[in-house]
Amino acid sequence: MKKITLIFASLMLMIVTACSQQSATTGSTGTAAPSASASAATTAPQAEKKLPKVAFVYIGVPGDGGWTYEHDQGRLMVEKELGIKATTVENIPEGPDAERVFEELAQSNDIIFGTSFGYMDPMYKVAQKHPNVKFLHATGYKTLPNMGTYMGREYQSAYLVGMAAGKMTKNNHIGYVGAFPIPEVIYTINAFTLGAQSTNPNIDVAVVWSNTWFDPATEKQAAISLLDKGVDVLAAYQDSPASIQAAAERGVWGIGNDSDMSRFAPETYISNPKWNWGPYYVKTVKSVMDGTWKSEAYFGSMKEGITDIAPLGKNVPQDVKDMVLKKKQEILDGKFEVFQGPIVDQDGKVRFEQGKKMTDEEILGTTWFVKGIKGVIPK
CATH class of the missing domain: 3.40.50.2300 (Response regulator)
Incomplete structure (x- = not known):
């Protein structure tokens, strides 16, 4: 009996030893544990951020x-x-x-x-x-x-370009080809006009609508309709350079939109609002x-770099360039607000009293023109 017991004990010791050796080479699931290099290869792709589409x-x-x-x-x-x-x-x-x-x-x-x-x-x-x-x-x-x-806040850029337009006009008649009569276009035209008035209180801005974003033929015809009325500075809100090209053909100063358009009318180009x-x-x-x-x-804002002005044209006088860049710095420093009263609409109604700033909601909801603009906003 002792002999049988001894044999049984020896067998159990062998089984326990074998299990201990096996557990040292397997993971908790009973499969072989990966080597260090295999583990690194598995986790590396998971550490990379998935690129969105x-x-x-x-x-x-x-x-x-x-x-x-x-x-x-x-x-x-x-x-x-x-x-x-x-x-x-x-x-x-x-x-x-x-x-x-x-x-x-x-x-x-x-x-x-x-x-x-x-x-x-x-x-x-x-x-x-x-x-x-x-x-x-x-x-x-x-x-x-x-x-x-x-x-x-493209209106900040529009104000600066308007300042230059007010200085460059000789007969005080400026034209503006609007795209669609929506708030972003309306408040940009208002800012442009306020900028022009700040350097030349005698100007007026005639507005016509093309109802296009990019249709060079239609936009050129709209530009010509203003040039035929005798404007000597022409601005536009469309995506094409058609308006400033039409202005150049008449020897009239031109202001583009969105991007530096100087190459389309280098001799008569003033500047334009620019996106980034x-x-x-x-x-x-x-x-x-x-x-x-x-x-x-x-x-x-302009301070955040999303909007700016294109470099002023090569034939714009240096004193005009200096004036615009000085005001730009005031905007960047937070020392100047474009839409701050007094602001009067084209019907003579005081929209904002002296010193009162328009809120973002009021700016983005603009459906009226400031005083000095000749043109109507279609319903």
Whole structure:
């Protein structure tokens, strides 16, 4: 019996020893534990941030030399700094086509930027159906938890360019070809006029509407209608250089929009408001990547770099350039507000008393012209 017990004990010792040796070479699941190099290879890809899929929808083409060109420059900055290859869809009209494009893009993208005011409602509809996709709309005012808006204080740039226009006119008659009668265009024309009045109280600004964003033929005809009335400085809000080209043909000073348009009329070019979307696009995509993105109505300033003025033309006198750049510095330093009373509308009504500043909501809801503007805002 003792002999049997001894044999049994020896067998149990062998089993326990074998199990101990096995546990040293297996993981908790009973499978072989990975080596240090294998473990590093497994965890390395998990440590890398997943790059989001990003899409841009353009109202025109980058070759417009203006609005879409500057948005596309922003897209290129995103690709360069973040290593993302974005999708672009060009020449998408506002309306049903835009809704279809947004719906298609939402199937395979994480972030979608729409770059025209008329994309607002189509994007809003699609965003409601795709809560996991981030939608960003330029110049609109509707938001959702997954849809934000973005715009810059272009009126600051317009004021500065208006100052130069007031100095450059000889007959005090300035023309402005408006795009669409929406608040962003209206308050930009107002700021331009206030800037011109600050350097020449005798000016008036005649406004006509093209009802286009990019239609060179239509925009040129609208410009000609103002040139025929004798304006000697011509500004425009469209994405094309058609208006300043028409002005150059008559030897009239021209002011473009969105991007540096000096190359289209070098001898008669004054300047124009200029966009710089890249920093905003990079910041927004980064915030999505790191999980800090929140829907907002972004309204960036010249100090933030989203808007500026193009270099003043080579034939603009140096004293005019110095004057404009001095005022620009005041804006950057927060020492000057464009929309601060007294502000009187074209019917003579005091809209804002002396010293009162317009709020962002009031600026973004502007539907009236300031005193000194000749033209009507269609209902």
